[in-house]
Amino acid sequence: MSPIEEENLRRPIWTALVTRHAHLAEGSAGARRYPADTSPFVATKDNGKESLAALERLCRPGERMVFLQRDPVTLPEGVAVAMEADGVQMVGEGSFSRIEDPRIVPLGPDDAEAMLALAELTKPGPFSLKAQSLGSFWGVKENGRLIAMAGERLKLPGMTELSGLCTRPEAQGRGLGRSLLAFVAGEIVARGERVFLHAYASNENAIRLYEACGFRLRTHMHVVMADKA
Known part of the structure; x- marks a missing residue:
C-alpha cells in the first residue's frame, strides 16, 4: 500500500468528503459532514484550533454525529461524547474476481425502505433511506422479501469501502454474507480499485469471516458518537 493510500485511510470520512x-x-x-438525512459521519481535517472551531459551527444542537478515524477524536467545547468504541480497519488482499450469482441482484430506489428495515433489524452500522447516494448496493431476495444485502459507502481515491453487510436472522447460516462480501469486493476490484471495510473490534465473528475471505487487519480505529448540547 502506498504512503498516499495509508494517509487517506487515517481519516477516511474526511478523505471521502474532500x-x-x-x-x-x-x-x-x-x-465536513454528510447531509444529516444521508449519514451521521463527520470529520475534521486535523485536531487544530481552526478545524475544531469549524466543527463546532458545523454541529447542530441535539444531533448525533459519528467519527471514525485512526487518530484520537478531539471535540470542541459544547460537543460531548455519547459513546466510544474500538474499531478495526481491514483492507482486501485476496484475489477478488467478479462473481456471477443469480441470487444477487442490484438494489435501487424502490428497495430503500426494505434496506433500511433490514439495517435496523441487524445493526450493521449507520444507515439511512439515502444510503444509495453513497454507492451501489446488492441484495438477495426470497419470496419478494430482502433477506441479505451489502454495498458501498466511503469512496476514496482509488479505493471503496464495502459496507452494510447484513442478513436476516432466520436466513443466517446459509453463506449469504460470505457470498455478498465476495460479490461486492469483486465489483469494486473489477473497477481497478482497492476494497476496504470497517468493523467493531468486539465483532470477532465478523472479523474472522473477513480474514477468511481475504481481508487483513490494517489498523485499529477510534469510533466516537457525539452530541452537541
Whole structure:
C-alpha cells in the first residue's frame, strides 16, 4: 500500500468528503459532514484550533454525529461524547474476481425502505433511506422479501469501502454474507480499485469471516458518537 493510500485511510470520512464524495459534503476547509438525512459521519481535517472551531459551527444542537478515524477524536467545547468504541480497519488482499450469482441482484430506489428495515433489524452500522447516494448496493431476495444485502459507502481515491453487510436472522447460516462480501469486493476490484471495510473490534465473528475471505487487519480505529448540547 502506498504512503498516499495509508494517509487517506487515517481519516477516511474526511478523505471521502474532500474527494469522491465532495459533492455531498457540507462544511468548510476544516470540518465536513454528510447531509444529516444521508449519514451521521463527520470529520475534521486535523485536531487544530481552526478545524475544531469549524466543527463546532458545523454541529447542530441535539444531533448525533459519528467519527471514525485512526487518530484520537478531539471535540470542541459544547460537543460531548455519547459513546466510544474500538474499531478495526481491514483492507482486501485476496484475489477478488467478479462473481456471477443469480441470487444477487442490484438494489435501487424502490428497495430503500426494505434496506433500511433490514439495517435496523441487524445493526450493521449507520444507515439511512439515502444510503444509495453513497454507492451501489446488492441484495438477495426470497419470496419478494430482502433477506441479505451489502454495498458501498466511503469512496476514496482509488479505493471503496464495502459496507452494510447484513442478513436476516432466520436466513443466517446459509453463506449469504460470505457470498455478498465476495460479490461486492469483486465489483469494486473489477473497477481497478482497492476494497476496504470497517468493523467493531468486539465483532470477532465478523472479523474472522473477513480474514477468511481475504481481508487483513490494517489498523485499529477510534469510533466516537457525539452530541452537541
